[in-house]
Amino acid sequence: MLMLRKNFRTKLMVMGSLIMIAGGTAAAAGSNVPEASFDLDGSHYDVVDGMLLQGPSRGVQKAVQRVYDPEFYVKNFAQDGNQLVRLGNDGQKYPVKPDLNEGFENAKSIVDLIGLERGWTDFTLLGPASRSAGEYSALRQRILRGKSTFLDNRVEPSSERAHSGLTSLRTYSVASNGDMQLTKASLGSSLFHFKKGEHFWYSAWYFLEKGRPWSLVDLESTFLDQGGGMRLMLTDDLRPFFQLKWPSRPEYRAEAPDDTVLRSGVWTHIKVHFLLSEGADGVAQLWIDDHLTIDAKGQTLPVAKIVYDSLEVGNTANPPKTETVLFIDDIKASHQQVN
Secondary structure, three states: OOOEOOOOOOOOOOEOOEOOOOOOEEEEOOOOOOOEEEEEOOEEEEEEOOEEEEOOOOOEEEEEEEOOOOOHHHHHEEEEOOEEEEEEOOOOEEEOOOEEEEOOOOOOOHHHOEOOOOOEOEEEEEEOOEOOHHHHHHHHHHHHOOOOOOOOOEEEEEOOOOOOOOOEEEEEEOOOOOOOOOEEEEEEEOOOOEOOOOEEEEEEEEEEEEOOOOEEEEEEOOOOOOOOEEEEEEOOOOOEEEEEEOOOOOEEEOOOOOOOOOOEOOEEEEEEEEEOOOOOOOEEEEEEOOEEEEEEEOOOOOOOOOOEOEEEEEEEEEOOOOOEEEEEEEEEEEOOOOO
């Protein structure tokens, strides 16, 4: 497995409207322009140089906590000649991917997908048999070393179905017993680099065989704890919407009337476009089977200085007590428009 650095983790808890206060140092506001601002539960918050400040922008603000390390970028990215690289904690330099084009052909197992050739760096199996980050990380390492098989959830190439060619990605999430808030069965890469002012395009074909996933695509930043970023989510009746994983939680939905849903039992084409901005000039668009379902403007980047470096696809969030089988094929991700 590629050994990428994730050497800074904050204490920001992004769960509904909860922010866990971790400090109480007073800070004078107004000396720096906020990188991001939002109002939550009757309080105003600014982010300045990676620090979350509470209080009016033109008054004395309380330092709540550091939400990202201002030096994260230089610790994790470098220019190696003409190539932008990701610095690993093993001392290696991993080329950043300008784009992704994956049809899952010529892959017999999950081991065949992980590595520089295809660009996938990890997979997540959060379920009853691996209930914490430590447990599913250890399980992932055992699977990649040939020391274990899947215990419950599965992420693997499959010849059961394919949109094109002979193979697709099959993600399977078991039904939890209800004491887990969610489960996951997803494939990911931390070799991307999307920053403010740039475009993110994504295209893939989905076949929902069973269940009702909550989330299909996560474009996130490992600069932030819990990977803040844009997510393509589904309501319980499979209507799509976007949500920015950030304390203010802006959402972008189809304008009524629009009855577009992720259909079960057929291949469905999904295309996503974001213009990245921490302000109101960001763009969030979604096409389903060439129908423009969501066309919205608003915040699509938590903080101006961070970079989206992580892409997670599959059943990225599965509701409790729900068994889900989801196939994905012909994935494309790029700075340029894709079909």
